[in-house]
Amino acid sequence: MDSEHEPTDTPSEAAPASAPAGAPASAPAPRTRVMSRPAEPGAPLTCLLKMADDYLAAGDWHQAVEMYFSIIADEPEAAEAAMARKHLLEIGGWYQRAGEPHQARSLYERLL
Secondary structure, three states: OOHHHOOEEEEOOOOOOOOOOOOOOOOOOOEEEEOOOOOOOOOHHHHHHHHHHHHHHOOOHHHHHHHHHHHHHHOOOOHHHHHHHHHHHHHHHHHHHOOOHHHHHHHHHHHO
């Protein structure tokens, strides 16, 4: 079986050269996501979610967080909004474990 072409969701081998401002120092390595097929044409929320995930994987936490909140604000009932909320809760947990509860609280309060 050729696992090279199977979709994966695994931590990348190396962390980014420098963490973006506001990112917890002890955050897990960014995740690399390989899509088995591109998003369907005409699915802008799916494309935006993928873009936000790519920002997160590249270590640009600030841009990812803002895109996730934008998706939630635009279509709060969409499946992509549910995924954005999930990612934001994970990021909040990373901030808590990194000893930055004020950052976590900020995310959690924006999700209310």
